[in-house]
Amino acid sequence: MLSYQHAYHAGNPADLHKHLVLAELLTLLTRKARGISYLETHAGRGLYDLSAPESQKTGEAAEGINALNLPDCPLNTALQTTRQRFGEAAYAGSPLIAQTLLRAQDRLHLMELHPAEFGALRKALRNETTAVHKRDGYEGVRSLSPPKPRKGLVLIDPSYEIKTEYEQVPDFTHTLMAKWPEATVMIWYPILPARQHEDLIAGLKLKFLRHEVSFDLKNGEGMTGSGLVLVNAPYGAEKCLAEAVKLAHPILKA
Numbered sequence: 164m165l166s167y168q169h170a171y172h173a174g175n176p177a178d179l180h181k182h183l184v185l186a187e188l189l190t191l192l193t194r195k196a197r198g199i200s201y202l203e204t205h206a207g208r209g210l211y212d213l214s215a216p217e218s219q220k221t222g223e224a225a226e227g228i229n230a231l232n233l234p235d236c237p238l239n240t241a242l243q244t245t246r247q248r249f250g251e252a253a254y255a256g257s258p259l260i261a262q263t264l265l266r267a268q269d270r271l272h273l274m275e276l277h278p279a280e281f282g283a284l285r286k287a288l289r290n291e292t293t294a295v296h297k298r299d300g301y302e303g304v305r306s307l308s309p310p311k312p313r314k315g316l317v318l319i320d321p322s323y324e325i326k327t328e329y330e331q332v333p334d335f336t337h338t339l340m341a342k343w344p345e346a347t348v349m350i351w352y353p354i355l356p357a358r359q360h361e362d363l364i365a366g367l368k369l370k371f372l373r374h375e376v377s378f379d380l381k382n383g384e385g386m387t388g389s390g391l392v393l394v395n396a397p398y399g400a401e402k403c404l405a406e407a408v409k410l411a412h413p414i415l416k417a
Contacts, residue, residue, distance in 0.1 A: 168280075169322075173211035174224030174254045176378035177389040179231070179411050181320065181351045184374070184391055185257055186237035187403035188349065189264045192316060198268035200315035201261045202307065204300030205322070206273040208283035209259045210245070214252035226380055227414065228254060236410050237264060257318055262288055272307050274300035301335050309343040320351035329359050333366030336394060340369060347395050354388035364392070372396045374404040376415040389415075 172178065192199050213224045233239045241263040245255040255263065258273050265271065271293040275281040278297075285295045296303050304317060317339065321328045329352075336348055352360040354375060364373065377388040393400055408417045 168217065169207045169256070170211055170215060170217040171221045172223050173218060173256065174213055174228035175221075176223075176227045176376075176380055176411075176414050177351075177353060177386060179227050180376050180378075180389040180407060180415055181391065182255075182257060182260055183236070183238050183407035183410055184403055185318065185349065186241055186260055186264060187406050188316060188347070188393075188397075188400065189261060190237045191397060191399050191403060192314070192347070193264070193266060193269065196268070197314060198266070198270065198312040200270045200272065200310040200312050201265060202272045202274075202304050202310065202315065202317045203258060203261075204274050204304050204317070204319045206258045206275040206280075206284055206295075206300075207256050208275075208280045208287065209256045209262075209273070210249060210283070210287040211254040211256060212250075212252050213254050223380065224254070226378075231411060231414055234410060236406070238410075240264070257320070258284065258288055258293075262290070262293055265292065267292065268312075270294075270310065270312065272296065272304070272310065274298055274303040276300070301331070305335070305339060305342065308339060309345065313343070313345045315343075315346055317346050317348045318351070319348065323353060323359075326359065329362040330366055332363055333368075337368065340394060344395070347393065347397055347400075350392040350394070352390045352392075353386045354390055355386060360390055367392065367394070369394050372400060372404065374407075376408060376417055378415055 241260040281297045372393040375390040
C-alpha cells in the first residue's frame with residue numbers, strides 16, 4: 164500500500180522478531196561457500212533514523228531495539244556496522260541487514276513500489292551485489308525466480324493494510340515454490356485482535372514452521388505480537404527461531 168511508511172515503526176518489537184530471525188537465518192545459509200540469492204517483496208527504504216520525527220512520534224523503537232542491550236549476535240553485527248556508517252541513531256531495515264551480512268558471491272533483489280521509499284532504498288543500498296527494483300513485489304519476485312544462485316531466501320512482509328493480502332500471500336507462496344522449489348520463504352505477519360493472520364495460515368498448503376511471539380506495545384493497543392512462517396526451512400532453522408526469543412528476552416515472549 165503506497166500510503167504505508169515504515170519509518171513510524173522501525174525498530175519496534177515486531178521488527179526485532181523479524182530481524183533477529185532473518186540475521187540468524189542468513190548466517191545459517193551462508194555457512195558454506197556457495198552463493199545465495201536474497202529477495203524481498205516489500206523492501207521499504209532499508210535505512211531508518213530513530214531520532215527522526217516519525218520515529219519519535221510513535222515511540223515504538225523505545226519499546227523495541229532501544230530498550231534492549233543486544234548481545235553479540237548476527238543482528239548486532241549488522242546494526243553496529245550500520246551505526247558506524249550512518250550514525251548512532253541509524254537502524255537497519257531487512258534489506259540493509261541482508262546486504263551487511265551477505266558476501267561478494269551472494270545477490271540481492273529488492274522490490275519497492277513507493278516512489279520515496281524506492282529512492283531512499285536505492286541511495287542507501289546501491290552496490291554491485293544489490294539490484295533495487297521499482298515494481299510490485301509479488302510480480303517482481305515471481306518474474307525473477309528462479310534466480311542465480313538458486314539457493315536462497317525470500318522475505319515476504321507486506322503491511323497488511325490491504326486485508327486481501329492475508330489470502331494473497333499464501334497464494335503467491337504456492338506459485339513461487341512451484342517455480343523455485345529450492346527457495347526458503349520467510350513470511351512475516353502481525354498478530355492483531357482480529358486475528359486475520361489465521362486466514363493466511365489456513366491458506367498455506369505447504370509444510371512450514373510457525374513461530375509467534377507476544378509483546379507489550381502501546382499498552383496493548385494495535386499489535387500484540389508478531390508471527391513468522393518458514394516454508395522449506397533449512398536444517399537448523401528451529402534453533403534460529405529459538406535464539407531470537409533468547410536474545411530479545413524479556414521484550415519478546417514465546
